[in-house]
Amino acid sequence: MNIQDNYLKNKRNIFFSENKDIQNHREKLINIFQNDRFDKKNNESLKNVNLKNFIDFNYKYLNPEETSVINNNKENSYSIVSVNGQCSSFKDDKIEIIKILDEDYNDFSKNNTIENNDHFVNLNSLFLNSGFKILIKKNNNIKIKISNIVTDDDLTIFQKNNFICEEGSSLNLIEEYENKNNSMSNILNVINLEKNSYLKHFLIQDNSPNHNLIITSHSSCKKDSSYTQKIYNFSEGYVRNFHYSELIETNSEVDLQGIFFLKDNNTSNNKTFVKHLAEDCKSNQVYKGILSDRSKATYFSNTYVDQVAQKTEGYQLSKGILLSDNASYFSKPELKIYADDVKCSHGSTIGPIDENAIFYLRSRGMSKIAATKILISSFINEELNSIDNEQMSEIIQKKLVRYLSKVK
Amino acid sequence: MFLEIKDLSVKIENKNILKGLNLNINKGEVHAIMGPNGSGKSTLANVLAGKEDYEILNGKVNFKDNDLFDLNIEERAQEGLFLAFQYPVEIPGVNITPFLHSAINSKKKRMNEEEIDNLSFAKLLKSKASDLGINIDMLKRSVNTGFSGGEKKRYEILQMSILNPDLAILDETDSGLDIDALKIVTDGVNKLKTKDNSFLIITHYQKLLDYIKPDYVHVMVNGSIVKSGGSEIAAEIEKDGFQKF
Numbered sequence: 001m002n003i004q005d006n007y008l009k010n011k012r013n014i015f016f017s018e019n020k021d022i023q024n025h026r027e028k029l030i031n032i033f034q035n036d037r038f039d040k041k042n043n044e045s046l047k048n049v050n051l052k053n054f055i056d057f058n059y060k061y062l063n064p065e066e067t068s069v070i071n072n073n074k075e076n077s078y079s080i081v082s083v084n085g086q087c088s089s090f091k092d093d094k095i096e097i098i099k100i101l102d103e104d105y106n107d108f109s110k111n112n113t114i115e116n117n118d119h120f121v122n123l124n125s126l127f128l129n130s131g132f133k134i135l136i137k138k139n140n141n142i143k144i145k146i147s148n149i150v151t152d153d154d155l156t157i158f159q160k161n162n163f164i165c166e167e168g169s170s171l172n173l174i175e176e177y178e179n180k181n182n183s184m185s186n187i188l189n190v191i192n193l194e195k196n197s198y199l200k201h202f203l204i205q206d207n208s209p210n211h212n213l214i215i216t217s218h219s220s221c222k223k224d225s226s227y228t229q230k231i232y233n234f235s236e237g238y239v240r241n242f243h244y245s246e247l248i249e250t251n252s253e254v255d256l257q258g259i260f261f262l263k264d265n266n267t268s269n270n271k272t273f274v275k276h277l278a279e280d281c282k283s284n285q286v287y288k289g290i291l292s293d294r295s296k297a298t299y300f301s302n303t304y305v306d307q308v309a310q311k312t313e314g315y316q317l318s319k320g321i322l323l324s325d326n327a328s329y330f331s332k333p334e335l336k337i338y339a340d341d342v343k344c345s346h347g348s349t350i351g352p353i354d355e356n357a358i359f360y361l362r363s364r365g366m367s368k369i370a371a372t373k374i375l376i377s378s379f380i381n382e383e384l385n386s387i388d389n390e391q392m393s394e395i396i397q398k399k400l401v402r403y404l405s406k407v408k
Numbered sequence: 409m410f411l412e413i414k415d416l417s418v419k420i421e422n423k424n425i426l427k428g429l430n431l432n433i434n435k436g437e438v439h440a441i442m443g444p445n446g447s448g449k450s451t452l453a454n455v456l457a458g459k460e461d462y463e464i465l466n467g468k469v470n471f472k473d474n475d476l477f478d479l480n481i482e483e484r485a486q487e488g489l490f491l492a493f494q495y496p497v498e499i500p501g502v503n504i505t506p507f508l509h510s511a512i513n514s515k516k517k518r519m520n521e522e523e524i525d526n527l528s529f530a531k532l533l534k535s536k537a538s539d540l541g542i543n544i545d546m547l548k549r550s551v552n553t554g555f556s557g558g559e560k561k562r563y564e565i566l567q568m569s570i571l572n573p574d575l576a577i578l579d580e581t582d583s584g585l586d587i588d589a590l591k592i593v594t595d596g597v598n599k600l601k602t603k604d605n606s607f608l609i610i611t612h613y614q615k616l617l618d619y620i621k622p623d624y625v626h627v628m629v630n631g632s633i634v635k636s637g638g639s640e641i642a643a644e645i646e647k648d649g650f651q652k653f
Contacts, residue, residue: 360497360551361507362481363457363490364567365514378501378550 001056003033007126010059014158015101015128029122036119044300045118045242047330048267053212054120057184060154061129070097077143084151085130085159085185094140100131100160120214120240124158124188131160131188136197139168146175148185150211155183162190165197165225174202174392177235182210189217193225195249200228202392206399209236209264218244221252221281230387233260233268234399242271247281247309258287259380261403262295262327271300272316276309276339287318288383290376291327292407299331301346307338314342320350321379323372323407373404409470410435410606411456411575416467417631418448418455425451427631428467433575436603440617441610442642443628444650449610450494452628453579456608457491458484472574485511486518488574492564492581499551504563505533507551508570515571536569540596557584565596572600577608582616594619614646629653 007014007030016022033055040046064083070090078095080087090097136142150157165171177185193199199219207213213235219227233239245254260268274283287299303314320329333346353375361371377384377400384400387393411433418426425448433439443449455462456469458481469476472487479487513523524532537547540562552560561581568576578597582590597607597620609620617625617639625641626633627650634653635641 354497356497357499359457359459359481360493360499361502363485363493364507364511364571365482365485365518366507366511367482367514368480370510374502374507375499378499381501 001058003055003123003126004030006057006059010127013059013061013129014126015130026126029126032122033119038119043117043119044271044298045120047298047300048269048296049240054123054184054214057156058154059127059156061157062152062155064151076141078145080144080146082132082146082148084149084155085157085187087132087146094137095142095144096133096135096137098133098135100128100133103133103162118216118242120186120242121188121216124160124186124216127156127158127186128160129156129158131162133162133164135164136166136169136171138166141170143172144174146173148175148177148179148187150179150181150183150185153182155181157183157185157187159185159187160190161187162192163199163201164192165194165199167194168196169194170198170200172200172389174204174389176204176206177213178204178206179211180208184212184214186214187216189215191217191219191227193219193221193227193252195222196224197222198226201230202389203229203231203241204392204395204399205231205233205235205239205241207235207237207239209266211235211237212239213237214240216240216242216244218246219254220246220248221254223249224251225249226253226255228255229257230383231258231260232396232399233258234403235268236264236266238267240269242269243273245272245274245283246277247275247283248277250278251280252278253282253284255283256285256287257383258299259383260289260297261400262289262297263292263403263406264295265293266295268295268297270298273302274304274314276303276305276312276314278309280311281309282313283315284313285316285318285333286383287331288380289318289320289329290323290379290403291320291329292323294324294326296327297329299329299333299348301331301333303333303335303344303346305335305337305339305342305344309339310341312337312339312342312344314344316346318348318350319379321376322350322352369407372407376404376407409433410437410472411608412468412470414468414470416452416455416469417465418451418462419465420451420462424465425462425631426455429628429632431626431633433606433608435606437624438601438607438609438620438622440620440622440625440642441608441628441633442612442614442625442645442650444612447628448631449628450579453491453494453577453608453610456484456577457481457489482514483518485571486515488515490568490571490573490576492561492568492576492578494579494581494583496552496555496560496564498553498555500553502551504547504549504551505530508533508567511567512570533570536566539599540566540569541592542566558586558589561585561593562589562596565593569596569600573605575606575608576600577610579610580612581609582611582613590616591619614642617642627653
């Protein structure tokens, strides 16, 4: 079924389909799909993607039977269970959670500057069926853990979330995606950081082979604010992690880290686009992958430094270990610099495991498999050691041990 | 015979390196191999340790009644063969202490000996490091990472003293060492020497042999041993070079 027919057939189940402005906007998006040739070479959102799965899909959505739980288990600490992309509303003096349907969608979508060229974001806007907004109120220091649950097979979740940290607030956010069913989640996270706020965002992805996860996030940082994103992808199903970031006021920072562990025929697509639009801002990106069997990964990275963005620091690094001749990792870090007083660098190293290091370790009595595992662990040691949350660190270590147990 | 190398020929990438090499080492003996650059000394060390880049064309090597070529790299190490690398590999992120602990226990496991626990290992490591003048802080670092040339060589000898091998091959351990470091390293080797273990020392220069007294000195040229004898050969080489061989 083509996109238009699919949309028209399911329109009444899609959020905001009665809103005229949104209706007009969606018609434009449908036109993009109808006129696009889906040129995989020139559209990074299409690399390594089985188009049939994502464009020609059977729309199915179930409203969750039970409302999601918000549990204020400790002071300043909240646990949220998001079911099929929805969670119930909540409000106290520190945070506010609003269902997307209760929100003015025009307000909700105004930050979205990444549509059009990214087909998955366009699909998200077209078929939107879930999502929520979380607001951290001024000067509060909050921890939130969100478990993202998909209840049934064959569901197509199109979810849009908005995270807002008001001035002087900080949020430590852990999101878990561990789904075993045959479904697809297409999630757009729009993140707004007000002056002097801070968001540390961990994403643990560990879905089964038939669960496809597409996450696109867009962060916007005002003066003295900082956004950190750390992704640990152990999924056996397809995962796409794209992040678009704008440093719009001085002394703001974005720190992006992605580690992926791939095997079998799995694919992980990663992309970042960081725009430095003000002076004295910093961006740092580290993407590392371990790929075995016939797995594939991409990392497209673009750091743009505007002419007003003097004293920018922008770093990009990607590294990959290929454990098999049939595994591949395509990395393309790019810098576009229009200011003259900047410190920027990019680098990429991808290759098989260091045979000299294997020989050295084996020459001390360590088996080949033990040497391989110890070298894989050491490859991501710095990133694992930088996890300052004990519970998170334990979770990641356990998943790493499970991945290593399958390394041949 | 402890180590018996018979008519060993080896090539790498279509280039013959070892050409019918013969060498016998008995228990408790120290042998030195001297030779010019490119004569195949390091190849011999690597082939004995099991590096897989080489093709064995001919010959046999017996080590402690085992056909060495029947053993893989780690089995050779577990049987008591140790190679002190000419260029120790830097392995960022692999911490020295757990790595060495795991190495010694893999050997003990093969020998059906009781594995050494954390506490006993920490004590052993501390005492051996102190013997070699190695700062305890260095043991918290990653294997060879950020070490100076001298530190790397000292760390090789520390590993050797922990693993206590039956046959230690020192591949140009003296290269890049100043005189003080050379003395520390050679003292470490001399402390390890017993009537039950053997050493094969590969070097360009006589200097190392002033500190570790070999029982036999062999001259290796173009992939085979062309002359064997006592310490007087080393003095001869120091005086006249390798030209006449």
